[in-house]
Amino acid sequence: MRSALERRAMFARLKEDIHCVFERDPAARSTIEILTAYPGVHAVLFHRLTHRLWGWRFLWLARVLSHVARWFTGIEIHPGAQIGRRFFIDHGMGVVIGETAQIGDDCTLYHGVTLGGTTWQAVKRHPTLGDNVVVGAGAKILGPIKLGNGVRVGSNSVVVKDVPEGATVVGIPAHVVTQPSKPGARQVEMAKKIGFDAYGQARQVSDPVAQAVDTILDHLHAVDAKMEMMCQKLKQSGINLEQVELPVLAVDKLEDEPPGGGTEPREGKVD
Structure with missing residues (x-):
């Protein structure tokens, strides 16, 4: 049996x-x-x-x-x-x-x-x-x-x-x-501004480089907000500052030369 x-x-x-x-x-x-x-x-x-x-x-x-x-x-x-x-x-x-x-x-x-x-x-x-x-x-x-x-x-x-x-x-x-957290709207917006898609990473695996970029984006946003607040306070005090145009980030400088020798920058993100 x-x-x-x-x-x-x-x-x-x-x-x-x-x-x-x-x-x-x-x-x-x-x-x-x-x-x-x-x-x-x-x-x-x-x-x-x-x-x-x-x-x-x-x-x-x-x-x-x-x-x-x-x-x-x-x-x-x-x-x-x-x-x-x-x-x-x-x-x-x-x-x-x-x-x-x-x-x-x-x-x-x-x-x-x-x-x-x-x-x-x-x-x-x-x-x-x-x-x-x-x-x-x-x-x-x-x-x-x-x-x-x-x-x-x-x-x-x-x-x-x-x-x-x-x-x-x-x-x-x-x-x-760790499990990658869902990016906030602020991070997505800032990433678009500098032409880098920090969230194009594999599902369920967080990229340490992407996490570092997230931190940089948060810091940039905080600095930008603080500078804007300082300019507002100075203007209210009668101090007019010279307008400075911020340089545009050249995306093509961040990526390798594509196959065939072309140098035309791609839009949207750096691969």
Whole structure:
């Protein structure tokens, strides 16, 4: 009875591994396509088998089959790695998941991701990922660190320390970026005046340069308002100041020369 229940549970999980692809890849059209043309799914199915063999202490056989899977899919998952339900590897080539790695439910990895170790000692040396973690292409997560539930790792980032739940990390070494706040009307107006679109940034990732420009825009606005107030007070006191025309910011000086050698400035924003 117990073995029958275990088999049903195993096949239910395999079914979940296949059908979760429809939710995360709009290119998926049918179950047959997923079973025959998705190396990430093949790698996960191989791992479900090799991990079970590893638990039964058929260590050599598990390693040999995982090696076959690596040759077949381009994805290397150690049989000892613990992987949760509905795990999806998109594209897949170059993914490496180490022996002591732990991955929660509903996680997604893209090609070139490494969950690597940082010591040669036979201890917990690979990362632990919570549920609903997404790791972008080429990212490296190194050492026995923990990524909380819902973490997003930007492409090509290198993560070497713990990441709190719900955070997005980018860069080398990776650092937490905050949810970008909606720009105020004043900031948008000032940005238009100087010809720089400070808000053309990726969704859910705040750009530190854009944040710095926001601060500059706020400061410029405050200085402009204070100068206007001073001029009004001086005029009320009978002191007339000479009108000074402010120079127009030359946008073309801020951008590189476009392909073809042209120097005509573009309007609206600097790319």
